Amino acid sequence: MRAPDTVLPLIAESLGFARNGVDILHDVSLTIEAGPPTLIIGPNGAGKSVLLRLLHGLLAPTSGRVTCAPCADPRRRQAMVFQRPVLLRRSVLANAVYPLALAGVPRGEREARARAALALVGLEPLAGRAARRLSGGEQQRLALARAAALHPDILFLDEPCASLDPAATLAVEEIVATISARGTKIVMTTHDLGQARRLAGDVVFLHRGRLLEQAPAQTFFTRPATPEATAFLQGRLVW
Amino acid sequence: MNDLGTALSTATSLVSTADPAVVQVVLLSLRISLTAVAIAALIGLPLGALLAVARFPGRRVVIVALNALMGLPPVVCGLLVYLLLSRSGPLGALGLLFTPAAMVVAQAVLITPILAALARQLLEGLWEEYAEQLRSFGAGPWRAVPTLLWDGRYALLTVLLAGFGRASAEVGAVMIVGGNIDGFTRVMTTAIALETSKGDLPLALALGMVLMAIVLTVNAAAQLLRDSSARWAG
Numbered sequence: 001m002r003a004p005d006t007v008l009p010l011i012a013e014s015l016g017f018a019r020n021g022v023d024i025l026h027d028v029s030l031t032i033e034a035g036p037p038t039l040i041i042g043p044n045g046a047g048k049s050v051l052l053r054l055l056h057g058l059l060a061p062t063s064g065r066v067t068c069a070p071c072a073d074p075r076r077r078q079a080m081v082f083q084r085p086v087l088l089r090r091s092v093l094a095n096a097v098y099p100l101a102l103a104g105v106p107r108g109e110r111e112a113r114a115r116a117a118l119a120l121v122g123l124e125p126l127a128g129r130a131a132r133r134l135s136g137g138e139q140q141r142l143a144l145a146r147a148a149a150l151h152p153d154i155l156f157l158d159e160p161c162a163s164l165d166p167a168a169t170l171a172v173e174e175i176v177a178t179i180s181a182r183g184t185k186i187v188m189t190t191h192d193l194g195q196a197r198r199l200a201g202d203v204v205f206l207h208r209g210r211l212l213e214q215a216p217a218q219t220f221f222t223r224p225a226t227p228e229a230t231a232f233l234q235g236r237l238v239w
Numbered sequence: 240m241n242d243l244g245t246a247l248s249t250a251t252s253l254v255s256t257a258d259p260a261v262v263q264v265v266l267l268s269l270r271i272s273l274t275a276v277a278i279a280a281l282i283g284l285p286l287g288a289l290l291a292v293a294r295f296p297g298r299r300v301v302i303v304a305l306n307a308l309m310g311l312p313p314v315v316c317g318l319l320v321y322l323l324l325s326r327s328g329p330l331g332a333l334g335l336l337f338t339p340a341a342m343v344v345a346q347a348v349l350i351t352p353i354l355a356a357l358a359r360q361l362l363e364g365l366w367e368e369y370a371e372q373l374r375s376f377g378a379g380p381w382r383a384v385p386t387l388l389w390d391g392r393y394a395l396l397t398v399l400l401a402g403f404g405r406a407s408a409e410v411g412a413v414m415i416v417g418g419n420i421d422g423f424t425r426v427m428t429t430a431i432a433l434e435t436s437k438g439d440l441p442l443a444l445a446l447g448m449v450l451m452a453i454v455l456t457v458n459a460a461a462q463l464l465r466d467s468s469a470r471w472a473g
Contacts, residue, residue: 056375058371058374058375079375079376080375082371082372082375086368086369086371086372088369088386088390089390089391089472090389090390090472098376098386099376102376102377102378102382103376103377130471130472132472133471133472
């Protein structure tokens, strides 16, 4: 169903990343396959956000590489939503149109695609409003709509609910589930175990810059393989 | 004191009756300064935006030089443009010296560094905020330049104003390259300087009042526009 140039599976080969001489990620290898969401979890400082940025190509790894088997440029057909949404100083609709223009979507199709994405997140009625005047939850939904409008193969989400209240969090989770059901692979970091349980198809567990487990969610949450993951799930591992 | 009083009342009547000599000088001043701002904006704003996003060896040196050029004395600027445009100068063949065009060139040269340096400062903060998101969208620095210019448009208005204020108020550069020729290259500032030294205080004062009024009005209008649009855009 997908075009043959899909970026899936996305393969990370022994990724390492150091900043100012400090090792942040060490020898992380994983494969992102099409399917239900992959949740990257782990305590603060485990390197979740850095891993996401390496996979997305925002950071260059100190060692190792990110490839995708069937495509030439893994950066294409990806999108990312950040913990704090960065919205342009423009209208809601213009924010959703902007990445489409960059992605080379023909001018005539942009507005319809942007409006469809806004409808998906329930922001269509606010299309003419200034984006930065929206509430925190609405801003994050707009960031999701903007990414969804691109119809990416992979959507990276970096703690998208970290600064949202429970209702806004629920709205974001529903949207993420919808986007996932439409065939976009979700790769998301969170420190909220409840959220991970609700969304995850499989789990990547990071601890102190190392990948300790990658397992189906069911397996990970019932029978974690490492003592660190066991401790983390019991709320005993804070760092 | 009495002199000042008479001068003030004569000046007021010159302005209120829209004296043709005053009107002509005012219109020429506006035409020259606005054209200079437009040209300087076309060059300076993109240059400033590019400096905000680009990372290259020597960038800091360029920024320091640009900031230093903000303080370029108008008379020196006028002298340099004079040397360029004079008959024996490299651009002498154009025959621009002592024409309004030469005055536009001089003012544009004077304020381009101001616009570029101020735009750079302003847009660097915006770029810090946008950089990661724009790169995620696949926009490199080149593509970011128009985005930053557009998203910073309200704040850039004040930059344009600073440029217009500087251009319309300076006297040294236009005096040297324009020559203050009556009816041809005489603008408000050069006329004020000349009339004052001639002792024709009413005319000088009238022009001074108009100049003040223009600068204050333009600033107030732009400030209002900026505030209301900032309220909209957040």
